[in-house]
Amino acid sequence: MANDIEKYLKEHENKEMLRFITCGSVDDGKSTLIGRLLYDSKMIFEDQLAAVKNETKKYGTVGDAEIDFALLIDGLQSEREQGITIDVAYRFFSTDKRKYIIADTPGHEQYTRNMVTGGSTADLAVILIDARKGVLTQTRRHSFLVSLLGIRNIVVAVNKMDLVDYSEERFDQIVSDYKQMYNQLRVSLPYKNFHQKIDFIPMSALKGDNVVDISEKMPWYEGKALLPYLDTIGIERGEFVSFRFPVQYVNRPNLDFRGFAGTIAAGSVTEGDAIAVYPSRKKSRIKEIVFPVNPETATGEGRTTNDEKRTADSPMAVTLTLDDEIDISRGDLIVKEGEKEPYFSDSFEAMLVWMDEDSLKNREYIVKLYSKEANASVSSIMFKRDVNDWEKIETKTLELNDIARVKIDLNEKVAFDLYEENKRTGAFILIDKITNNTVAAGMIAGISTKQKKERIYTEAEKALNAYVREFYPEWGCKKC
Secondary structure (H helix, E strand, O other), X not given: OHHHHXXXXXXXXXXXXXXXXXXEOOOOOHHHHHHHHHHHOOOOOHHHHHHHHHHHHHHOOOOOXXXXXXXXXXXXXXXXXXXXXXXXXXXXXXXXXXXXXXXXXXXXXXXXXXXXXXXXXXXXXXXXXXXXXXXXXXXXXXXXXXXXXXXXXXXXXXXXXXHHOOOHXXXXXXXXXXXXHHHHHHHHOOOOOOOOEEEEEEOEOOOOEOOOEXXXXXXXXXXOOHHHHHHHOOXXXXXXXXXXXXXXXXXXXXXXXXXXXXXXXXXXXXXXXXXXXXXXOEEEEEEEEEOOOOHHHOOOOEEEOOOOOEEEEOOOEEEEEEOOOOOOOOOOEEEEXXXXXXXXXXXXXXXXXXXXXXXXXXXXXXXXXXXEEEEEEEEEEEEEXXXXXXXXXXXXXXXXXXXXXXXXXXXXXXXXXXXXXXXXOXXXXXXXXXXXXXXXXXXXXXXXXXXXXXXXXXXXXXXXXXXXXXXXXXXOOOOO
């Protein structure tokens, strides 16, 4: 028995992790769907189940049903009273094939920042559509947001099919409408080489049709139920092959060892590889790769090649030592020679999601890009994007939940990649220096040139300049 338990834990430990979000219009059944997944996968404790049954009787949200699955997710009192999702709820469950982390995101427009937070680490998005209502404005908004966040796998779950008599014609119409909408959406995205995989599943989360098992009530549907689909889909993450290693800290346990610790953001590295360090652009070679104390529990892969050289792949956390003594500190980026170089500039263009109650101010913020921090300012707002119809809007400031294309200038040059190529080195946040609040999240969409601001002199400064040039010519003062 002990061996069987250890074998089970070992198998569970090495399962692939899939993160996904659910989003959709108000009352499309997001929380109900997740509750159904948790319930049918036996991930609910008996005391939780008993509490939900009591809550179902108290609020009476699903008629005579014994369980309101949405109450397993909507934990806030205001959520239960209003029957809506407000906060991002994270839940965990697993199957024999994979482990899952679900983010149940709110559908209301005023909670756009919550959805961006929940979707920032997701590999897949489940967009729910009410079969009675079809593609709505919120469907357009959520599709735009998940595409902007770089989620390459989308499942359009046409829910509440039981309320349209499981009609194949209604399902086909919604599929057609969504594809037409998506073709228009693609034009508004800032990415040039970004492709998504979209699949459609008809279901009833409340009844359990096509959630875990294929429903006999929709014999015309030839695909998989949602859970088997999630278990078997090949996740398209748009993996970046060039090596990127943001330095987290310098590991110096004694006088004889100096290594650079961090998590590999992309690609792989082998002992002996030639590398370059940004921003100094100094070059060296990898002397040694130090794996974690227990590499079997580490994320990512570490292995030894035939010539006994160690190799580590993304997203493994390792410590690297170099052949040469180079001045490297937290925030530096190590890349491999011969691979695609990162962009290196003190200015870039980005899609910015404003997440603070206070509007954008004309002042410096702290930009945090991977482990790098620098002073930055939003030098110009090119346009704001309407998240509902994707039209460009001229604006001079940004308010809560606004999404805009902006130009950001930094006080120093930093290395980065475009977001569509590498999320880990192409995403950043802005932090208010005064409140220390995270005020915005951004995705780098292009490079730009930092414009030098022309100095405007006052009349008093001009008069002083003329006086100095006339009476003190030896100072070499230039005319302003």
